[in-house]
Amino acid sequence: MEKTPRIKTILTEKPLNRDICVQGWLKSKRDSKGLSFLDLTDGSSLSGLQVIAPETLANYHTDVSRLSTGCAIAARGQLVASPAKGQEVELHAREIIVYGWAPPESYPLQKKRHSFEFLRSVAHLRGRTNSLGAVARVRSRLSWAIQQFFQQRGFFQIHTPVITTSDCEGAGEMFTVTSLDLQQLPLANGAVDFSRDFFGRPASLTVSGQLEAEAYALALGNVYTFGPTFRAENSNTSRHLAEFWMLEPEMAFCDLEGDMDLAEELLKFLIADCLANCAEELELFSRFIDKDLPARLDNVLRHDFVRLSYTDAVKELEQSGREFTFPVAWGIDLQSEHERYLAETLFQRPVIVIDYPKTIKPFYMRVNDDNKTVAAMDILFPGIGEIIGGSQREERLEVLSARMEEAGIDLASYQWYLDLRRYGTVPHAGFGLGFERMIQFATGMANIRDVIAFPRTPGSTAM
Ligand code: ATP
Ligand code: MN
Numbered sequence: 001m002e003k004t005p006r007i008k009t010i011l012t013e014k015p016l017n018r019d020i021c022v023q024g025w026l027k028s029k030r031d032s033k034g035l036s037f038l039d040l041t042d043g044s045s046l047s048g049l050q051v052i053a054p055e056t057l058a059n060y061h062t063d064v065s066r067l068s069t070g071c072a073i074a075a076r077g078q079l080v081a082s083p084a085k086g087q088e089v090e091l092h093a094r095e096i097i098v099y100g101w102a103p104p105e106s107y108p109l110q111k112k113r114h115s116f117e118f119l120r121s122v123a124h125l126r127g128r129t130n131s132l133g134a135v136a137r138v139r140s141r142l143s144w145a146i147q148q149f150f151q152q153r154g155f156f157q158i159h160t161p162v163i164t165t166s167d168c169e170g171a172g173e174m175f176t177v178t179s180l181d182l183q184q185l186p187l188a189n190g191a192v193d194f195s196r197d198f199f200g201r202p203a204s205l206t207v208s209g210q211l212e213a214e215a216y217a218l219a220l221g222n223v224y225t226f227g228p229t230f231r232a233e234n235s236n237t238s239r240h241l242a243e244f245w246m247l248e249p250e251m252a253f254c255d256l257e258g259d260m261d262l263a264e265e266l267l268k269f270l271i272a273d274c275l276a277n278c279a280e281e282l283e284l285f286s287r288f289i290d291k292d293l294p295a296r297l298d299n300v301l302r303h304d305f306v307r308l309s310y311t312d313a314v315k316e317l318e319q320s321g322r323e324f325t326f327p328v329a330w331g332i333d334l335q336s337e338h339e340r341y342l343a344e345t346l347f348q349r350p351v352i353v354i355d356y357p358k359t360i361k362p363f364y365m366r367v368n369d370d371n372k373t374v375a376a377m378d379i380l381f382p383g384i385g386e387i388i389g390g391s392q393r394e395e396r397l398e399v400l401s402a403r404m405e406e407a408g409i410d411l412a413s414y415q416w417y418l419d420l421r422r423y424g425t426v427p428h429a430g431f432g433l434g435f436e437r438m439i440q441f442a443t444g445m446a447n448i449r450d451v452i453a454f455p456r457t458p459g460s461t462a463m
Contacts, residue, residue: 008045010079014089016140021076022049022091023099025128028075029067029110036064043127044132046280050082050090051075063098069111069365070102107254113288114409118449121192123454123462130287134281135451139439141348143226143461145273146247146435149266150224158226160209165201166413173233174204175242201413205230208432209248211364211417214393217250217428218420224249226435234458238447239336239385241436243456250430256366256375256392259429259462260352263379263388264305266433271297274442281443290444296382297442305350310334310373316346333360334378336385343380351380363403365391366427377431384441390431 004021024042031037035057041048053064053075067073077093084090104110108122109129121128125131149155163177179198180186186193194202210224216223229246249266251258275282275297286293308316317328317338326335334353343351355373358365365374375392394400400421406409411418439451449455454462 001289004074006044007040007047007049010049011045011047011089014079015445016079016081016089018432019076020079020091021074022051023074024072025075026067026069026071026102028069031065036060036067038067038073038075040073041128041133043133046284047087050084050087051077051096052090053093053096057093057096059096059098059402059436061427066101066106067098068102068104070107070109071098073098089208116447120449120455120462127453130284132450134278134284135439135443135445136453138278138281138443139451141277142270142274142435142439142442145270145277145429146224146226146266148273149269150222150249153222155222155224156216156220158209158213158220158223158225159227160206160212162206162228163199163203164206165203166211166417173231174207175230175232177205179204207231208246210250210430210432213248213250213430214364214428215420217252217430218424218426221253222249222251235395236458238449239437239440241448241452241455241457241458243450244452245435246461247433247435248430250428251409252426252428254392254429255427256354256377256429259390259392259431260305260354260377263377263390263433264350264352264433267379267387267438268301271300271442275301278442285444289446293444296444299349299382303349305352305379306347307352307354310353310356313338313342313351317341320346331357333357339380339385340382343385344382344404348382350382353378353380358403361391363400363407363409364393365398366394367403375429379431381437381441384437386434387437387441388431388433390429392427392429395421395425395427397425 002021004023007022007024022040024040027039027048029036029038036053038051038053039048040051057064074097075091075093076095077091079089079091082088082090109125119129119132127136170282172441186196206229208229213223213225224247226247227245228243230243232242249262311330314330316329320341322341324337328338354377355368356376358367358374361374361376365376367374376387377390379388381387397418401411401418436448436451440448445451449457
C-alpha cells in the first residue's frame with residue numbers, strides 16, 4: 001500500500017500546495033452546499049485534519065455522501081491554508097477511497113461524548129475516541145520516557161519471568177499456572193500432586209519481578225524490570241487491576257536514601273516529559289477530565305517531596321482531629337484515607353513515608369537498628385495514594401533467614417535468594433512503580449480501568 005504521511009506530521013510541517021494522501025477514520029461529517037466537510041483522524045494526534053470533499057468527486061453521490069462517523073477512508077488532494085477558524089490547513093480532496101463502512105445504526109461510537117462506563121463495554125473500539133486515544137498516546141510516551149530515563153543513567157533492563165515458582169508476598173493473591181486437567185486432578189495423600197504438573201511444582205503468575213531483579217542488580221549494578229504483574233486480590237477499586245504493569249529498578253551499593261532520590265527524580269522526569277511531549281493530550285484532560293491537572297503536575301515539579309517516618313506520620317494522623325474509618329495507632333498499615341490525608345490535606349504535595357513497622361512489611365526489607373522498623377518507603381501522591389512502594393533490601397544472611405523463618409517461608413525454595421547474601425552480598429535497594437497509577441496521575445483519569453487497553457478486574461476481562 002502507498003505510504004502516506006501521518007496527520008500529526010502534516011499538521012506540524014504543513015506541506016502546502018502539494019499533492020498528498022492521508023488515511024484514517026472519520027470523526028464526523030458535515031454537509032454543506034456543493035461539498036462535505038470531513039473531520040479525519042488517523043490516531044497520530046488529537047487534532048484531526050479537515051478534508052473538503054466537493055460534490056464534483058466521481059463517487060460523491062455513491063460514497064462520500066453516505067460516509068458517517070467511524071468509516072475508514074483515504075483522501076488525496078492538495079493541502080491549502082484554511083480560511084476558516086479552528087484549523088490552519090485543510091485538504092481539498094480530488095479523490096476519496098472508502099476502505100471500510102461503519103453503519104451508523106449499529107456503530108457504537110457517535111460524535112457525542114460517551115460515559116467512560118459505556119466505553120468500557122466497547123473496549124475494542126474505545127481507542128478511537130478522543131479521550132481514550134489520548135490516554136493511549138500518553139501511556140506510550142511514558143513507557144518510552146521510562147526507558148530513556150534508565151538507559152541515560154546506565155541501568156540495564158532485565159526481562160524477569162512472568163511465570164514464577166517463588167511466592168513474593170503471600171500465596172492468597174496469586175493466579176495459579178497449571179497444565180493439569182482441572183476436572184481430573186492427580187492426588188497424592190488427599191492433596192493435588194503438583195509433581196505431575198508442568199514444572200513439577202506449583203507455579204503462578206508473578207506479583208513482582210523484584211527478587212529476580214535483585215539477582216541481576218548484584219551482577220550488573222543498576223537494573224530495572226518493566227512488565228506485567230498479576231494480583232488475584234479481590235480489590236474492586238479505582239486503583240487496582242488484576243493485571244497491571246510495574247516498573248522495578250534495583251540498585252546495588254545503594255541505601256534507602258539513594259532509593260528515594262532515584263524515585264523522586266524519576267517521577268519528576270516523567271511528568272516533565274509528559275508536559276513537554278503530550279501538550280495536546282494534557283490540554284484535553286485539563287478541559288474535560290480534571291481542571292486542576294496542570295496545577296497538580298506543576299506542584300510535583302516545583303517542590304521537594306516531604307520525607308517523614310512512619311512514626312511521625314502516625315503522630316500527624318493522631319493529632320489531625322480527624323475521624324478515620326480505620327482508627328490510627330502505631331503498628332497499623334496505613335489505609336488509603338490516611339495516605340490521602342497526608343498527601344492531600346496536610347502537606348498538599350507528594351510525601352515519602354519511611355521506616356514502617358517490620359510486622360506489616362515483607363521479609364526482604366532491611367531491619368533497622370531499632371529492630372522494630374524496616375527501611376521501607378512508600379511514596380504517596382495527592383489524588384492517588386500509594387504510587388511507589390520500595391525498600392532497602394536485607395543483605396545480611398542471618399537476619400534474612402531468621403525473618404523468612406518467622407514469616408513461615410519455605411527456605412528450601414529460596415536458597416537461590418539466600419545465595420545472593422552468601423556470595424558477594426552488598427547493600428542494595430529498589431522500588432516498584434505502578435505504571436497505571438502513574439498514568440492516572442499524569443492524565444487525571446479517575447478510574448484505573450481507563451488507562452490500560454483491556455482492563456482485567458474481578459469478574460471482567462473487558463471483552
Ligand atoms: P496497595 O496498598 O495500593 O494495594 P501494594 O502495597 O499492595 O499497593 P506493592 O506491592 O507495594 O503494592 O506494589 C508496588 C506498586 O504497584 C504500588 O505502589 C502501586 O503503585 C502498584 N500496584 C500495586 N497493586 C496494584 C494493583 N492491583 N493494580 C495496579 N497497581 C498496583
Ligand atoms: Mn506497597
